[in-house]
Amino acid sequence: MxxxxxxxxxxxxxxxxxxxxxxxxxxxxxxxxxxxxxxxxxxxxxxxxxxxxxxxxxxxxxxxxxxxxAPEPLLSVTGPSLHRIAWHVGNRHTPCQIEDERLLIQRDHVMADMLAKIGADVRDVIEPFTPEGGAYGHGRTHGHDHSHSHT
Structure with missing residues (x-):
C-alpha cells in the first residue's frame, strides 16, 4: 500500500x-x-x-x-456589523473562515440562533471550509496551553 x-x-x-x-x-x-x-x-x-x-x-x-x-455543511454569516459578529464567533472559540463580506462557520443551531439574535443573517451552505489557524501557530487553535510565556 x-x-x-x-x-x-x-x-x-x-x-x-x-x-x-x-x-x-x-x-x-x-x-x-x-x-x-x-x-x-x-x-x-x-x-x-x-x-x-x-x-x-x-x-x-x-x-x-x-x-x-472538501465541501461540507456550513453557515454563511453576514450582517451590517460583521466585525461585531466576528467578535462573538471568536469569543466562543469557533473555527471561522473570514472573508471580506461574510464569515463561514460549521453548522451549529445554537450558534445560528445566537447570531440571528444579534442581527446576523445566517444561511446554510455547502462549501469547502478553510478557517483561520489562530494566533499561536498553524492549524487548529484548540488545545493551546495559555499557561506558558510567549516572550
Missing part, C-alpha cells in the same frame, strides 16, 4: 494525486485515505497534524498528494 509519512504546507510541483477532506478529517495522524484516483493511501505521520488546503503529503516514493478542502 502507498504510504505517506511526511507533510508540508505547500507543494513543490505537480501533485501525483489529491484527496478531498473535511475540516475535521484534515486533523489526523494515522489513517487510510482513498485518493481521487481510487488508490488507498496509508497516512502515518509522526504526530497528529492539521492538514491545510493546498498542503501535500509526501509518499515513500517521494510523490506529492495534494490536500483539498
Amino acid at each position: 502507498l504510504t505517506a509519512q511526511h507533510y508540508h504546507d505547500h507543494g513543490h510541483g505537480a501533485p501525483a494525486d489529491h484527496v478531498s477532506l473535511t475540516y475535521e478529517d484534515r486533523f489526523l495522524r494515522r489513517k487510510v485515505l482513498t485518493l481521487a484516483s481510487g488508490t488507498p493511501l496509508l497516512v502515518d505521520l509522526p504526530q497528529t497534524t492539521s492538514l491545510n488546503h493546498g498542503g501535500v503529503l509526501i509518499t515513500s516514493h517521494k510523490t506529492e498528494i495534494r490536500i483539498e478542502a
Whole structure:
C-alpha cells in the first residue's frame, strides 16, 4: 500500500494525486485515505497534524498528494456589523473562515440562533471550509496551553 509519512504546507510541483477532506478529517495522524484516483493511501505521520488546503503529503516514493478542502455543511454569516459578529464567533472559540463580506462557520443551531439574535443573517451552505489557524501557530487553535510565556 502507498504510504505517506511526511507533510508540508505547500507543494513543490505537480501533485501525483489529491484527496478531498473535511475540516475535521484534515486533523489526523494515522489513517487510510482513498485518493481521487481510487488508490488507498496509508497516512502515518509522526504526530497528529492539521492538514491545510493546498498542503501535500509526501509518499515513500517521494510523490506529492495534494490536500483539498472538501465541501461540507456550513453557515454563511453576514450582517451590517460583521466585525461585531466576528467578535462573538471568536469569543466562543469557533473555527471561522473570514472573508471580506461574510464569515463561514460549521453548522451549529445554537450558534445560528445566537447570531440571528444579534442581527446576523445566517444561511446554510455547502462549501469547502478553510478557517483561520489562530494566533499561536498553524492549524487548529484548540488545545493551546495559555499557561506558558510567549516572550
